[in-house]
Amino acid sequence: MRYKTALSLFLLVAAYYVIILTGSGCAQIIPPTGGPRDTLPPVLVSAVPKDSMTNFTGNKIVLTFDEYIQLDNNMLDQLVLSPTPKINPVIEAKLKTVTIKIKDTLEPNTTYAIGFGKGLKDLNEGNILKDFTYIFSTGTTFDNSTLSGKIILASNGKTDSTLIAMLYRNLDDSAVAKEKPRYYARSDAKGNFTFHNLAPGRYHAFALKDASGQKMYQRNSDLFAFLDSPITISSSGSSPIVLYAFEGEPEPVKTGGNKSSTQNAEKRVKFNTNLDNGRQDLLSKFELNFEKPLRTVDSSKFVFTDTLFNPVTGFQMEEDTTRKKISFKYPWKEDQFFRLIIDKSAVTDTLGNQLSKSDTIKIKTKENKEYGRPKFRITNLDTSKHIVLLFMKDGKLTRSERATSREFSFPLFVPGDYEIYILYDRNNNGKWDTGNYWQKIQPEKVISDGKKYNVRADWDNEILIELRRE
Secondary structure, eight states, X not given: OHHHHHHHHHHHHHHHHHHHHHHHHHHOOOOOOOSOOOOOOOOEEEEESOTTBSSOOOSEEEEEESSOEEEOTTHHHHOEEESOOSSOOEEEXXXXXXXXXXXXXXXXXXXXXEEOTTOEEETTTOOBOTTOEEEEESSSSOOOEEEEEEEEETTTXXXXXXXXXXXXXXXXXXXXXXXXXXXXXXXXXXXXXXXEEEOSEEEEEEEEEOSSSSOSOOOTTSOEEEOSSOEEEOTTOOOOEEEEEBOOOOOOOOOOOOOOSSTTOOOSOOEEEOOBTTEXXXXXXXXXXXXXXXXXXXXXXXXXXXXXXXXXXXXXXXXXXXXSEEEEEOOOOTTOEEXXXXXXXXXXXXXXXXXXXXXXXXEEEOOGGGSBOOEEEEESOOGGGOEEEEEEETTEEEEEEEOOSSEEEOSOBOOEEEEEEEEEOTTOSSSOOOOBTTTTBOOOOEEEOSOOEEEOTTSOOEEEEEOOOO
């Protein structure tokens, strides 16, 4: 009897767990696997008025796509409108349509193009409809001339995709500073650009890093390029152009005022040095870098001494054009020790501030074994080109050297990975010179072979530089 009761109880419990497990299994929710991910960009279904329409007279364009569409957050940075309007159109996206409302007065017998770049994409996956362009003409025909080219940074031979190329029908020199271009085109990662649907004629060509969005050359510090003379664009085609971009000389720092822009600004001069953990590079100047431009500098209040505080002569003091750096040139030797004593009143910045107290800086020079000993050999060297080798380390110019012979060496060279740029030193002054548009001076050109060269410490390195024949 007890056995039957125990067996019945066991079967009852087992049945309970079976029901629980079966029920939970039936109630389990399995998410749908779905289809393949959408990787296709939106497709234009219709355009009102239709694309490539002549005798256009409207002020509204509606583009309908096959899926929900959105505009890129930086839509204005993607748009290319030609000819350049005085007033930008209003562009809106809703569901599957993009509406363009033209706010500018359209010119007669003119071809217009609205290029979206990478500004259109679907709503769900963000697939970009690249380089979609809608064109129309207010006349009976289309302008079909093209012009291609490349923008190169004159200082290093590299490219910058943020620059735009510009064409001006107004051939006055000052037009680029006073009005927007007739046409503009964006450059790609390789510096290439192409103008489409151009009207034949003569144009001035420029390139600009348009940080302000005004499409005008407004500051000397703007990255800028120009061709020496106008180009003629014909219906039969035009030869490609190359624009060498440069930044002009910095404008002088104004030092007349002495009022702080903020009432709570700390009233003392701050600076740092270029020492590497207190150690001076044997190949460089010793530098003091100030937070604000200096109004006055008293060289007599900078005193170099040895470790016993005996004055040391031979230091040459220099100030740079920004008035934020003071350099000291000296024939350094390894394992030397110096002190630089700076009097409290040695400098005064543009706010009238001075050092909070006199300061002493300890300097120890590096050892020769911390440097490499590279030997260079150059092929295809033409000394009449006044070639200067520019040694770039971590994106900064660390050394420059005239290439006066096919083989040369350095007893001391800072170790590391280098890119070597070739400067064609037009005026033979040993350094790269920028351009000046208003004086019609092009910048000197620099090219790179795209290679990296390694210099090892305490090592005899042999490096081959192959110049391109010109």
